[in-house]
Amino acid sequence: MLHLRLIVPSDRTGEVTDLLEGTVGAAHLVVLPGVARDPVGDVVLCDVAREAGDELIGALRELGVAEYGAITVERMDLTLSAHADRAKEDAPGEGADAVLWEELTDVTHEESTFSITYVAFLTVATMLAACGVMLDNAILIVGAMAVGPEFGPLAGISTALVQRAPRLVWRSLWALVGGFAAAMVLTAGFAWLMDLFGLFNASMIEAPRPNTAFVWQPDWMSFVVALLAGIAGTLSLTSAKSGALIGVAISVTTVPAAANAAVAFSYNDFNQMTGSIQQLLANLGGIVLAGTLTLLAQKALWMAALRWYAAHPKPPAAADA
Template structure:
């Protein structure tokens, strides 16, 4: 179930109630008249089956509620209600598979801001990956992959393309490219410092590295893994099942490839710069494409579910 808290001017209260009151997916409908000060008006609260949330939100958009008031959407972690259970059972589709597009868009905007925290995580993850390359440590590579925050921006690219949010597309692109640029520059600087101190040598970058050699040797499997990982990641972000994200972070070679680019630049090793850059590009393109395709498929599937819901409401008004 999703809980909606709607704050509207008094003139919109009755249209909102008319739009949601007869919806079989809506339960626990309450109105607090005159309780809102900004905007001056009323507060309406309701629970709605997750599968029908997009339909309700779209109706509120058509009434202009977001322009004149506020709609808060929050998942209800635990609830006890026979009426709510009936609403979920009668709503077409399955709750765990439903995509609440308003939440997905909001999360995409929130997690693609190029701020100090994002840049810090990118730099720290890439530096950790650089140490993993020097030590040829797969464990440290995995740690760097999990620490990197770049997947949110990659997933946002798919959301922007499918939902035609071009401002989000620009924002996610700038965040993604800017984050990697800062991380690579920081790793290059750290490697130059380590080289001056004698802590990092050319052999550390070009010598045999059986544990981390995959970082600069991309192949067709790199692209396939990126496709699968991104599809799983987007499903985790948009559905009610989030357990697959850690597997996504461990599967894709973005942060380690960026670290190897920075280290190779410090030593002027062109072959590894090219190989790691190609590995990074393959992963980014593959994940962005797979994310967009997965979201497009979800949108198409739920469009059909919505049509079933409209037909069902027409038969039983």
């Protein structure tokens, strides 16, 4: 269930409550007259089944609640109520299959910001991966993959393409390209500094490195893995199963490829640098493609499910159970 807290001017409360009362899947409607101070108005509380949430939030936006008041949505982990159980039964579709597009857009927008913190995380992850490739240490590579924050902008691009939001596309693309560029430049300087202290040397980059050689040797399997990771990552965002993102992070060779490209550049090994950049682009492209196709499929399947439920409404006895 989702919990909605709305601030509504008193003269518009009637139409908002009419909308909530007429929404299949809504329950626990509460109106607190005149308690809101900024903006001034009534506070309206309501719980709604996740599968009915996106349509209801869209309808509230059409009423202008987001402009003249406020819409706050919270996820509820546990609701013990016969009314809530009935609301979930009445709502069409399954909650796990529903996509809250407003929430997805907001999350990806926030995680697609070119900020100091974002660049710092990406840079540290790339430096960790540089140590991993130079030492041929797979554990460091996995750790660096888990630290990297690059899935946010990748998901932002996919979401913006599906939602046809060009500003978010460019914002996410800038975070992705600018972030990797900054991280790779700083990692090249880090490699030079490590060489100065005798911790890195040319023989390390030229060694066979069987555990990490895949980083600069892209093939079709790299692209396939990126596609699968993009599907899993997108599903984890839309279904709120954030734990799956860790598995996604350690499945793709984005940060390690960027790290190896930076280190190879610092040692003038342009063959490895080129291969690493190809690996990076293959992974980034595969994730964006898979994420976009997954969101389009989810959108189409959800609309088809709604049409099916509209054509096969539940009988009154089932709805009252």
